[in-house]
Amino acid sequence: MKDSIKWGIIGCGDVTEVKSGPAYSLVDGFELVAVMRRNLELAKDYAKRHKVKKYYNNADALIQDNEVDAIYIATPPDSHHMYALKVAKAGKICCIEKPMAPSYKACLEIYTAFKNKNLPLFVAYYRRSLPRFNKVKTLLETASIGTVRYITWELSRTPSPIDRSKDYNWRTDAKIAPAGYFDDLASHGLDLFTYLLGDIKTAHGVGLNQQHLYTAKDAISGSWLHDSGVIGSACWNFGSYKRVDEVKIVGSEGALNFSVFGEDPIVLTTKTKTKSYMIDHPKPIQIYHVEHMKKQLEGDAMHPSTGKSGLHTAWVMDKILGHI
Template sequence: MKQTIKWGIIGCGNVTEVKSGPAYKMTEGFELVAVMRRNLELAKDYAERHNVARYYNNADQLIQDSEVDAVYIATPPDSHYYYAMKVAEAGKICCIEKPMARSYTECKEIQDAFNNLNQPLFVAYYRRSLPRFNKVKSLLEENTIGNVRHVSWYLSRTPSDLDESDIYNWRTDAKIAPAGYFDDLACHGLDLFTYLFGNVKTAKGIANNQQNLYSAKDCISGSWEHESGVLGTGLWSFGTYKREDKVRIIGSEGELSFSVFGEVPVKLITRNNTEVITIENPTHIQQYHVENMAKHLNTEFQHPSTGETATHTAWVMGKILGQI
């Protein structure tokens, strides 16, 4: 008989309202039993609205709760290392929101801690579990575009009202996210490319602050090579006149194009045909990611996003940013 795994969430903010939190309640074999937020009233409000039994404003109390078997860390990345090491010390299962931590060094130390204790560690790079991206993976494996030569990703957006205000935003604070929105957003695509094409063996890039609206970088370009021989290039610019998000995978016999963040169709172009493939995302975007954790913990299934894969993504980002 499968054992029910009881979860607690540290940091029950916006990301947990629809994207992730409900998935822990909906998944067979999982139960959400506790949440923590520094503001006790907000923690209570979340618990009451989502029918969660217990709430805390102290993370240690949640981690040490004997009814909690596993902890989902959904705080900003500057505290991921601190909480993850506490969860490891407590000997509990852990899932960390992306990016895994502020640097490759922190990620490596977290991963080593869980490895040494033989404790499961997952990271919320949920695109590895989404049907639309697994369709892309299957099209590549079926050799629909021949031998893959190159992948490119262009991501841009206009500066937001928040960027141009004095209101604090951790996503553009260099102490938390040195490359700003690149840290928060580009990690998703770079992690996805590793899932599609295998590990990266070399990477480099240039990072700049063109707008001087905040302390973090706002324009980054990068290039990399996968161990499979696929070359990659990326440009991430957060001060342009419009939003754009397009990935092109070029092969010897055709190409695939799609968006990392937008729910636009996947387009398959070959010499004699163009096919448009529409696959909608689930209401709770992390649903399949969370369900795959349950499968990993209860069967022989291997979850596609672990501490090991996320640490490699952190290494790629660190190389592009010149931090390694």
């Protein structure tokens, strides 16, 4: 591997300010050298504040920049497919924000383009790299709750002010995210459950728009079956009276409770004891995800979230939504 892998970001919006962007400068051996945003003044402002030497308002210019070795696509998901195929054509390393693309079909085309060129492709399902969830994985692998029987997840919340105001929000625009917040949020959990319990062999679901506050769906339920024989179910509702984020994994000898988005304790319950584990998230939260990309590029270890795993998550989501 080169002494330093130089990264460019396409779409330096809110998600890159704190959660992801700084990690590309903090990881030893990585360097953030260029950013792109359609508004040149906003791109310039980002570059100045984050000490990035180049900025563009044209994605093609960043992709073709000879100094840029790798590209992080952090735009809304409807443009991931377009940009990813351009990055693959340019022969560069790529990391794509989740979800990988709005449909399994688009994700498959992205995955195939990088596979055919033998190019590294990562997807920013960074929960696979967080110590909090790797503690859950260790507890499962050490049979702390015996043989796993089933997993359930409830994720609900009240409508946000932007939902009620009818102001534009790409996350609830059916043209960009057909299932609304499900696309943005449920993808994290479903990907995590696959990481914890193995691939999913079949999935089903129903969804609709109950509130009519925006064009995307706002209420979805789903069920699935892991290859391991573990049964899963979940309900996602974005118009309820309060916020709930509760995951429960039940085994033959106990259960694990935790949240996907909160930092509540992981609670292990058996017939003889109850034990809590409090594990805070790092800052920036994607630091371990980015570090693991470096480890794979150096040949030290495989990253837990690749194009292949991201493709599987897309398939599960499309199965729940009835798209395939």
